[in-house]
Amino acid sequence: MKYYHAYEDRYKKVHAERGKPWAGERPSTILKDLLVKYGATENSSILEVGCGEGQNALYLMKEGFSVDASDVSPEAISWCKKWANERGLNADKFFVMDACENDFQGEYDFIYSVAVLHMLVEDEDRHKFLTFIKNHLKENGHAFVVVMGDGKTSYRSGTKEAFDLADRPFEDSIIQVATTSCRKVTWEEFFAELKLAGFKVVNHYLDHSISGFDVSMVAELVRE
Numbered sequence: 001m002k003y004y005h006a007y008e009d010r011y012k013k014v015h016a017e018r019g020k021p022w023a024g025e026r027p028s029t030i031l032k033d034l035l036v037k038y039g040a041t042e043n044s045s046i047l048e049v050g051c052g053e054g055q056n057a058l059y060l061m062k063e064g065f066s067v068d069a070s071d072v073s074p075e076a077i078s079w080c081k082k083w084a085n086e087r088g089l090n091a092d093k094f095f096v097m098d099a100c101e102n103d104f105q106g107e108y109d110f111i112y113s114v115a116v117l118h119m120l121v122e123d124e125d126r127h128k129f130l131t132f133i134k135n136h137l138k139e140n141g142h143a144f145v146v147v148m149g150d151g152k153t154s155y156r157s158g159t160k161e162a163f164d165l166a167d168r169p170f171e172d173s174i175i176q177v178a179t180t181s182c183r184k185v186t187w188e189e190f191f192a193e194l195k196l197a198g199f200k201v202v203n204h205y206l207d208h209s210i211s212g213f214d215v216s217m218v219a220e221l222v223r224e
């Protein structure tokens with residue numbers, strides 16, 4: 001089992017013990033703005049990679065966008081389907097997929113990912129993840145990659161401890177959940193990875209609106 005499956009354990013624990021989502025339900029406000037900025041309509045095809053418990057995809061669906069949403073965690077996708085059904089949205093739009101290892105077919109007008117790339121520690125996994133997004137983007141498509149970090153800090157956790165339990169704050173208490181993994185990169189390192197995967201950076205900036213993270217790096221991308 002690769003280290004980046006550790007969120008499965010975290011989701012299972014939180015859902016079983018607390019009956020609530022780990023990430024809450026605070027969709028990012030910038031995704032709709034980005035989609036509108038680049039001309040997305042209800043007819044545009046949109047893919048989310050690493051959707052977690054679905055807060056962003058469900059919000060965008062509610063706003064009328066057609067979003068296919070994927071995550072490597074079966075527990076997360078079960079949660080998304082449950083939430084979609086409860087909200088009268090299409091649960092079939094959610095599916096389990098490892099963005100680094102798959103034979104997925106399909107091309108999209110828009111692909112986005114929020115707070116996933118920082119979980120991928122190994123260079124090879126990061127390259128596979130970014131290449132997946134590039135390869136499934138239509139020629140004139142747009143990708144938005146939002147990643148935890150301040151653009152100045154390089155940090156790399158280990159991978160062996162990803163499944164080890166650690167205390168984490170949850171609402172007003174502490175819960176023991178899988179540590180998971182984390183890698184932060186500087187803007188220069190990020191740009192180099194994006195170039196290697198075949199992207200051109202159209203715009204980049206820091207954002208403070210992504211729930212659960214003090215500061216995130218946003219890259220608006222097209223195929224090179």
Ligand SMILES: C[S@@+](CC[C@H](N)C(=O)[O-])C[C@H]1O[C@@H](n2cnc3c(N)ncnc32)[C@H](O)[C@@H]1O
Nearest residue numbers: 004007023050051052071072073098099114116
């Ligand atoms: C920090 S959570 C963010 C979830 C969601 N995007 C959000 O903003 O709430 C990271 C997510 O990335 C998923 N993930 C990690 N590696 C992945 C991979 N290789 N393919 C697809 N999803 C992955 C995890 O299962 C987890 O749901």
